[in-house]
Amino acid sequence: MKKLMKWGIIPFIVYAIMLYVYLWYIADSSLPQELIGTRADPHTFMTEKEIMLANEYSKIRNFFYFLSYPYEWFVYGAILFLGFSKTFQQxxxxxxxxxxxxxxxxxFWFSFWTTLAILPLKLFRYYFARQYQISIQPLPDWIQDQLISFWEGLVLLWIVIIVVYFLMSRFQKYWWIITWILFIPFVFFFMYIQPVLIDPLYNDFYPMKDKQLEEKxxxxxxxxxxxxxxxxxxNMSEKTNSINAYVTGVGGNSRIVLWDTLLQRLHEEEILFIMAHELGHYVLHHVTLGVTGYIVFSLGVFYLVYRLTKLMLKKWGRQMRIQRMEEFASLPILLLLISVILFAASPVTNYVSRHMEHTADVYAIELTGNQDAAIGAFQEITKAGLSEVNPPTLIKIFRYTHPPMVDRIHFIQNYTEETN
Incomplete structure (x- = not known):
């Protein structure tokens, strides 16, 4: 427990304080001088109150995001070094x-206790989303979603570890590459079933009501x-005021999906621009490229997890009461390492994602040719989600899978002007 305090709790508290100071007193999200007064300036399409709320909520959301990762790592570490993982196995x-x-x-026991440990952070995020009226989901419905997520995750993790730990016991040196080979069809299978089996667990999907707009x-x-x-x-209007649309699934289960909040808040031309953007992902093969890149990247992740798990067991296996990698008790080590690696790689993966989103914007503006609809859609998305128009660089690097709105609006305005 003393070691846990020294290497876990105290560093986490220091980190949280430093994070708070950075977000509230150091981070700069001011707009470049040349963009002040342009359509990318939030003062041209948001009220002073909306701008204030967006700044406040962005800081809170970023704080919990950057807090959640080390907190999750601390939970895994505590389960390992306090012997809980070995106890669950026994x-x-x-x-x-x-x-x-x-x-x-x-x-079951591992998922139950980790979910319970992480629940306070989730509750704080839910509370602030409600306070700033991003979420309008009643607490009982939110709890229901958490329970569905718990059981869904439990079943998937059960299937995965049965296969992975069987391979560990049979192929101690090469389990990681065999796991990766099996991971490839699993990814495509999950993408195939998600729109028809997973997503409907959380929300109701139905054919679009506005048939004229659907035809367009x-x-x-x-x-x-x-x-x-x-x-x-x-029917996302039962849960949130945010707006979104996407193309999901593969093969015969692929779907074009719009949140009803988007249909309620955007004009028809703006909706068509958003759909042109989503279709751009499809036409430009972003789904295929993204999945291919994810699969290639995962090979490196599996190898690193294999090597680092061996090192951790060699150095701390006795303290964790884990002798062999193929013991179920080693699972928190695998999840800890995967989480750390994914977080460390997020600046690169986010950069690739932002590039794809930018090219989809280019595709959409070329397809529709409607500058006002594009800018209007992005402005309304900003207002609905209380998004930070120009986030600090560090936040952009680690969090933003889409270009910041200041970049998207400014680009579209200049792009149209240059081509006219």
Missing amino acids: WAEKITRFRILQAGIFI ILALASEVDVSADRVWEV
Whole structure:
């Protein structure tokens, strides 16, 4: 416990204080002088109160984001070094001799306690989202979503560790590359079932009600050779005031989906621009490129996890009461390492994502040719989500998968002016 205080709790508190000072007193989100008064300036499309709320909420949201990762790592570390992970494994072994059932019992207790430990941060995020009226979801409905997420994650993790730990026990040196090979079809299978099995667990999806607008969206899709026979609407207005649209799934389960909040808040031309952007992802093969890049990147992740897990067990295995990698008790090590690696790689993956989003913006403005609709849509998205128009560089690097709104609006305005 003393070591936990020294290497875990105290550094975490110091980090939280430094993070707070940076976000509230150091980080600069002021607009460049040359953009003041342009359509990228929030003062031209937001009230002073909206700007103040957006700045406040962005700081709070960023604070909890950067706090959540080290907190998650601390939870995994505590479970390992306080012996809880080994205890969960021993409970499972006492109940049954069947390894598949042992895996399920271990995953249940591990998931239960990690979820309980991380729940306070989730509750804080939910509370502030409600305070700033981004979320309008009642607490019972929010709890229901958390329970669905818990059981969904438990089942998926159970399946994964049955396979992974079987491979560990049979192929101690090469389990990581065999796991990666099996990971490839799993990714595509999950993408295939997500729109029809996973997403409906959380929200209701139904054919678009506005048939005239649906026909225009389908005509836009047909114009760029995207095959679609319907557009789906999802009832997000029961949960949030934010707006969004996306194309999801692969093969016969691919879907064009619009949040009903988007349909309520945007004009028709703005909606068509957003759909042109989403179709741009499809036409420019961003889904294929993204999945391919993710799969290639995951090979490096699996290898690093394999090497670093061996090093951690060699150095701290005795303290964690874990002797071999193929023990279920080692699972928090794997999850800890994956989380750290993904966070460390996020500046690169976010940069790639921002580039794809930018090219989709270019595609959409070329397809629609409607500058006002594009800028109006981005301005309304900013207002609805209380987004920070020009985030600090560090926030942009680690958090933004889309270009900041100041860049998107400024680019579209200049792009149209240059081509006219």
